[in-house]
Amino acid sequence: MADLKDRVCQEIDRHADSLIALAEDIFEHPELGYKETRTAGLVAERFRALGMPFETELALTGVKGMLAGSAPGPTIAVLGELDSLIVADHPAADQATGAVHACGHNAQIATMIGTTTGLAKSGVLSQLAGRVACMAVPAEEYVEVGYRLGLKSEGKIEFLGGKPELLRVGAFDGVDMAMMVHTSSNRDDGRTGVSKSSNGCVVKQVTFLGHAAHAGGAPHRGINALNAATLALQAIHANRETFRDEDMIRVHPIITRGGDVVNAVPAEVWMETFVRGRTMEAITDANRKVDRALRAGALAVGARVRIETLPGYLPLLNDPQLISLYKDNAVSLVGADEVREIGTRGGSTDMGDITHIMPAIHPYAGGATGTGHGNDYHIKDYETAVLLPAKVMAMAVIDLLAEDAQGARALLGEHKPRMSRKEYLESQRGLDKTVEFDGAEA
Structure with missing residues (x-):
């Protein structure tokens, strides 16, 4: 040969x-x-x-x-x-x-x-x-x-x-x-x-839905979807110490829409993230924790959240x-x-x-x-x-x-x-x- x-x-x-x-x-x-x-x-x-x-x-x-x-x-x-x-x-x-x-x-x-x-x-x-x-x-x-x-x-x-x-x-x-x-x-x-x-991964598209109101005149009448998303990010970070080193978990969210105008309480915020890991079992476990964090952000301010999980690789x-x-x-x-x-x-x-x-x-x-x-x-x-x-x-x-x-x-x-x-x-x-x-x- x-x-x-x-x-x-x-x-x-x-x-x-x-x-x-x-x-x-x-x-x-x-x-x-x-x-x-x-x-x-x-x-x-x-x-x-x-x-x-x-x-x-x-x-x-x-x-x-x-x-x-x-x-x-x-x-x-x-x-x-x-x-x-x-x-x-x-x-x-x-x-x-x-x-x-x-x-x-x-x-x-x-x-x-x-x-x-x-x-x-x-x-x-x-x-x-x-x-x-x-x-x-x-x-x-x-x-x-x-x-x-x-x-x-x-x-x-x-x-x-x-x-x-x-x-x-x-x-x-x-x-x-x-x-x-x-x-x-x-x-x-x-x-x-x-x-x-x-690593493999799943992909997540997340939408937080609140209620718009005047950000200066009547913020108490709104539900701030950006606050919900920010809290969800912090909740994801709080879970990182639970990810085992050998599972190589990687979660790296970004906010792709943070509101529409600065003088209105954000009513709709978009987030996107991958949840990566060395095995599908590890990915499934980390994904469950991410979903829990996303719900926690919505719960804290009374917002709604729609979580779309897509097959990744x-x-x-x-x-x-x-x-x-x-x-x-x-x-x-x-x-x-x-x-x-x-x-x-x-x-x-x-x-x-x-x-x-x-x-x-x-x-x-x-x-x-x-x-x-x-x-x-x-x-x-x-x-x-x-x-x-x-x-x-x-x-x-x-x-x-x-x-x-x-x-x-x-x-x-x-x-x-x-x-x-x-x-x-x-x-x-x-x-x-x-x-x-x-x-x-x-």
């Missing part, structure tokens, strides 16, 4: 300038989740140029191409994420939307295209059994919740995250395992790093065999000192959902500087951020699908999915609920 790997790596190097230009182009034109039409179009152009069949408009903007080996076998998905996020004070942020690639998804797409190009143009597919599903997926960043709820009410999506929605519409049907690589600005991750897991659980395969190939390229093992990450990704249904991994590649999701995040080293992970994933695909896909077949024979697609969808739908509490009547 060494010759096949050399050939695919050489092919990726031959297209290095084009791949880096693609990453830079996407960086200059950031698009938010479920709006990534231009970026999806760039992916479609690359697939078309490679002569591979592909589908578009999956979960609104997703693109899925397919490479086939010379014999039947398992299907491996190689993913890249289309969307940006909002960091309005980033120097490169879109002035109209605040969108910017401050999480490296532009490199992810170029990486996926690099892996695809290397496999397609090197001639190695004739030595492989099975298929490679090359997927550009939408809406990983869980932002613009109100906009996405509007899409949901219009029947255009059901799930607010891209990969859950792709699972729902059947885009992962027939896929046996999946991999992607996320760009990192953490120097401790080396040039590439493999993690054990990352499941904890990421990287498949150990795939991680070992990725790590071995990375070491062969950059040496053991530049391939780091990482513990559990506090952030969340919808790749976690995929790991509950099939063997999947979400390692990291360096090349970025600054703070992820921060206004100083930039990719400085595209060789590390794009070319290296493209090669490693292509090499892993060869390990899995060469020699009649013995590697993939053995892995699948030992793997036990945590849930089926049907069980997953039922579980996610069970998390979606809205409750109301009237503090004046309690």
Whole structure:
């Protein structure tokens, strides 16, 4: 297999300038989740140029191409994420939307295209059994919740995250395992790093409802929804000492509407938060405490509160065999000192959902500087951020699908999915609920 790997790596190097230009182009034109039409179009152009069949408009903007080996076998998905996020004070942020690639998804797409190009143009597919599903997926960043709820009410999506929605519409049907690589600005991750897991989350939209009155002339006639929200925030903070360190609970609310005019008692206040944790059991426990705190804020001033809990993302659980395969190939390229093992990450990704249904991994590649999701995040080293992970994933695909896909077949024979697609969808739908509490009547 060494010759096949050399050939695919050489092919990726031959297209290095084009791949880096693609990453830079996407960086200059950031698009938010479920709006990534231009970026999806760039992916479609690359697939078309490679002569591979592909589908578009999956979960609104997703693109899925397919490479086939010379014999039947398992299907491996190689993913890249289309969307940006909002960091309005980033120097490169879109002035109209605040969108910017401050999480490296532009490199992810170029990486996926690099892996695809290397496999397609090197001639190695004739030595492989099975298929490679090359997927550009939408809406990983869980932002613009109100906009996405509007899409949901219009029947255009059901799930607010891209990969859950792709699972729902059947885009992962027939896929046996999946991999992607996320760009990192953490120097401790080396040039590439493999993690054990990352947090899952639920998402909460909260509305406090009071009663407006003149803030100077008759505040006693009002019910201050902002006071209710402020008390709820303090009640959440008062629970933090009850969160166990090993559960890695993260609760980080923001107020997105604090009132309408300064001379009126705020009658309606909006809050949004994630409740993150290492396991769904820990998330459920923390979520119960957050709900209790929200009700307490309403109770204190006699306001009402509407709590909408939305399914977020499941904890990421990287498949150990795939991680070992990725790590071995990375070491062969950059040496053991530049391939780091990482513990559990506090952030969340919808790749976690995929790991509950099939063997999947979400390692990291360096090349970025600054703070992820921060206004100083930039990719400085595209060789590390794009070319290296493209090669490693292509090499892993060869390990899995060469020699009649013995590697993939053995892995699948030992793997036990945590849930089926049907069980997953039922579980996610069970998390979606809205409750109301009237503090004046309690």
